Amino acid sequence: MTLVLAAHGTRDPAGALVVEDIAAAVRQRLAVDVEVAYVDVRSPSLADVLRSVDSAVVVPLFLAAGYHVRVDVPSQVLASGCSSVVVTPALGPALLMLDAVYARLVGAGWEHGNAVVLAAAGSSDARAVADVHRAARRLSLLTGSDVQVGFITSAQPSVPAAVAACSAGPVAIASWLLAPGLFHQRLADMGADLVSEPIGGHPRVVDLIVRRAQDAGIVDLSTMLVGQ
Structure with missing residues (x-):
């Protein structure tokens, strides 16, 4: 097999x-x-x-x-x-995947107390959007604070809107993307102070x-x- x-x-x-x-x-x-x-x-x-x-x-x-x-x-x-x-x-949004996202976030320089936006590709499928929100709730448990959700396309709120809605202080984007590509490149221009790497291998x-x-x-x- x-x-x-x-x-x-x-x-x-x-x-x-x-x-x-x-x-x-x-x-x-x-x-x-x-x-x-x-x-x-x-x-x-x-x-x-x-x-x-x-x-x-x-x-x-x-x-x-x-x-x-x-x-x-x-x-x-x-x-x-x-x-x-x-x-x-x-x-x-398996817990192991969120462990990986958290590690990427810390590796990018995120510190406890800084706001986090989980940036996902986006989908018109409500079930896929629900999966992203489930991932954000699980990442919140690891960061110890609320994690906002932002979508690069096809769903709301957008990543820039989610970043702008965060309270004063550094804002980090946690990349909810498996691999580099156009979507990840776009995250650099969406208003956050830092962006984590894609989850990768x-x-x-x-x-x-x-x-x-x-x-x-x-x-x-x-x-x-x-x-x-």
Whole structure:
């Protein structure tokens, strides 16, 4: 069985490198084949990768369960004709993901007491927007203060509006983006005093993917590589 990491896709080569780095880290942790696929923009498509394997577990590398997770992923699974596919939940607002965001925030210079805006790509899907708000509430527990939500596109409030609504003092943007690209570049001009790096291949992200694989039955502790 093959573990397929299904990402959105970006024209920014740095974004693709992040996905490949995550896949490489997962390969080091698990004794299974790991492939990368994309649901948009880049190739290979998820459908093409699934056509090349006999059975697969697909982990959607998305931070919210929006259109790509609810429509694109299942439609490409169906189009592939692969007879044995399990699709796990997306990464979403899992606690491990918020651990990674918090680490990026601290690494960017954020200090306790400074305001935080969680900046997400945005979606017209109310369920995806709810996932972002759930992530903000969980990040609030780590920062010890309220975390505002701002969207780069497709939803309100915008990131600049969320930053402007913060009380006096330094304001930090916590990037709720997996990989670098146009959206992350835009955060630099949205009025905050600092912006954290995208989540990227943080070890907690790898931990979550491994957990998704275990929950899907692709691997158990007996098949994990020695020393991990």
